[in-house]
Amino acid sequence: MRCSPRRSGEKVAGYRTRYDHARSRSAQAVNSVNSSTASRPNDTIAAIATPPGGGLRGVIRVSGPRARELVRAVWHGGTRPELSRRALLEGRFDDGRGTLPLLLLWMPGPRSFTREDVAEFHLPGHPALLQSAVARLLSAGARLAEPGEFTRRAFHAGRIDLTRAEGVLALVFATNESQARAARALLFGGLEARVQAARAALVDARTLVEASLDFDENDTGHVPQGEIEAVLHTAAAALEQAQEFEAQRAPERGLARVVLCGAPNAGKSALFNRLLGRDEALVSAHAGTTRDALEGTLELAGATATLRDTAGFDAGAAGPDRAAQRIAERSRADADLVVWVVDAARAQQAALADERAALDSAQVLLVWHKADLRPGPPPDWTRELGCARILPVSSLTGAGVDALRSALDELLSGGQGGLGRETFLRHTRALAQAQTELETALLSLRAGLALELVAEDLRRATDALDEVSGATAPEDVLDRIFARFCLGK
Ligand SMILES: Nc1nc2c(ncn2[C@@H]2O[C@H](COP(=O)(O)OP(=O)(O)OP(=O)(O)O)[C@@H](O)[C@H]2O)c(=O)[nH]1
Ligand SMILES: [Mg+2]
Known part of the structure; x- marks a missing residue:
């Protein structure tokens, strides 16, 4: 968020005052609305910033006016940590029950992400140890951060605009390389810079x-x-x-990608036909029927996706079968969601664990297929096999297909697919609005209409751009965006 207009060109510098006063008044109003509801700036917040589960190192992030005091409270040993400037310090963290080896990254405000004093405690990554370290910080006066609160503070402090906050979020949710690339483009301020350039020119025009x-x-x-x-x-x-940037950033933004994969004969092609309601893919008892990836459009209640049928797993494939494997691998790498089709009649946990290990996809839904051959609920291996869901389905009878469609809809709308589309729509609608207002201003000017009307059109164009950057985004829009963040971000 920018709270004041960027410097206008030299030529109009003398005319700027009236506009600037109005602008800074409205920015102050926006700021006070935002900070009164969302952040309590006097609190010092703390949270584990690394993903849940064990890891070699775990990071606890702290931000706020009491960060310095908290560091001193948990710092073990005779010497006091030197916190006058940015530093990387080695020491021990005293959690009240014992001490842990600590690497402290100290970033005093305003040269930090939130512009507040920020401490990052790098500790051994064991979940229980990290929890007890957080508990110690809370008892020393910190408050547990809400999801996305660090990023929200950075946004309110004017450190990043809303498009960059959306970039942080998109990167957290990215499940493939192209999503990560699109997210980074936002995060590094690609849209922000272009929007601000357009805004600066609009401000100049309005001032004139x-x-x-x-x-x-x-x-x-x-x-x-x-x-x-x-x-x-x-x-x-x-x-x-700015519009071109958005279009290029997310070329395939419109449709989420769902890919069917699994062992030969698991019934992927039968399920493909069943989900699309047509008989396009070859279905046969012969293992290795599908080679080329087949694609169709899957219309769900809330999301639309492309659905791909791919060749069955075959580690030892050669010739054209090897090529088919490569096509399948590429499809999976680009997928928003992988639907792993498993033949329920033959399923064994150990063999499935091997298949899953070879399937390095982030978001996987397991279809317990041919459920007609093995009645009863599927085993609950979601954790063991790292799957979002396990759903019994029979493409033969159609049982479970509706539940599968709902699950796909839910996972796609909640995850990066839905997020990417929502972000893209938010940007493109506001940019289009700004363009309409700008064109109206130009027409009014050429038609010799009253200059007050032209100025009004230009003000509306600037407002539309401020919605993109978040300067005037309504609180419910901010809430919706930040609520999707994970704890510690
Ligand atoms: N009982 C039962 N059989 C099914 C079901 N779905 C598919 N089949 C049968 O399973 C066999 C394999 O089906 P396909 O859809 O061709 O399997 P695939 O996974 O696409 O196989 P490849 O393309 O060779 O990897 C066929 O004989 C299907 O008739 C089902 O829900 N229940
Ligand atoms: Mg097939």
Whole structure:
């Protein structure tokens, strides 16, 4: 979020005051609304920042005015840590019951992500140890951070705009390389820079228009129409660049990708046909029927996805079968969601564990297929096999297909697929709105309409851009975005 307009060009510098006052008033209003509801700036917050589960190292992040005091409270040993400037310090963390080896990353505000004093405690990654270290920090005066609260503080402090916060979120949810790339483009400020360039030109144009209001054509202060038009064209070009950036960032933003995979003969092609309601894929008792990946569009209640049928797993494949394996691997690598089809009649946990290990996909739904051959609920191996769900389905009878569709819908709408689309729509709608207002301003100017109307169009265009950057995004939009963050981010 930018709370003040960027510096306008030299030419209009003398005219800036009226606009600037109005702008900084509205920015203050926005700030006070945002901070009154979402963040309690006097609190010092703490949370485990590394993903749940064991790891070699675990990180606890602390941010707020009492961070320094907390570091001293948990610092073990005679020497006091030197916290006057940014530092990486080695020491021991005293959690009240014992001490742990500690690497402390100390980042005093305002040169930190949240602009507050920030401490990162790098500790042994055992969950129980990290929990007890957090408990110690809480008892020393920290409050447990809400999901996304660190990023929200950075946003309220003007450190990042909303598009960059969305980039952080998208990166957390990214399940494949192209999503991670699209997320990083946002996170590194690609859209923010373009939006701010367009905004700066709009501010310049509006300043010129408002300055013209006070002068007649013959006055020395009068700004020729051509000059205003030129600045409007600069704004239009910058806006176009922002729109192009979004279009390129997420080329396949419209559709989430679901890929069917599994052992030969598990019934992937039968399920493909069943989900799409047509008989397109070859189904046969011969193992290795599918080679080329077949694609169709899967319409769900809340999401639309492309559905791909792929060749069955075959580690020893050669020739064209090897090529089919590569196509399947690529499809899985690009998938938002992998549907792993397992023949329930033959399923054994050990063999499935091997299949899962070879399947390095982040989000997996296991279809306990041919459930007609093995009645009864499927075993609950979600944890052992690292699957979001295990659902019994029979493509032969159609049993379980509706439940599968609902689960797909839920996983796609909740995860990166839904998130990516939502973010993209938020940006593109507001950018399109800004473009419409800008075009109206240009037409009004050329038609010789009252300059007050032109200034009003330009103000609306700027407002639309401020929605993208979050400066004037409504609180419920902010809540919806930040609520999706994980703890510790
Ligand atoms: N009983 C039963 N048989 C099924 C079901 N779905 C598929 N089959 C049978 O399982 C066999 C394999 O089906 P496919 O859909 O061709 O299997 P696939 O996983 O695509 O196989 P490949 O393409 O060779 O990897 C066929 O004989 C199907 O008729 C089901 O739900 N129940
Ligand atoms: Mg097949």
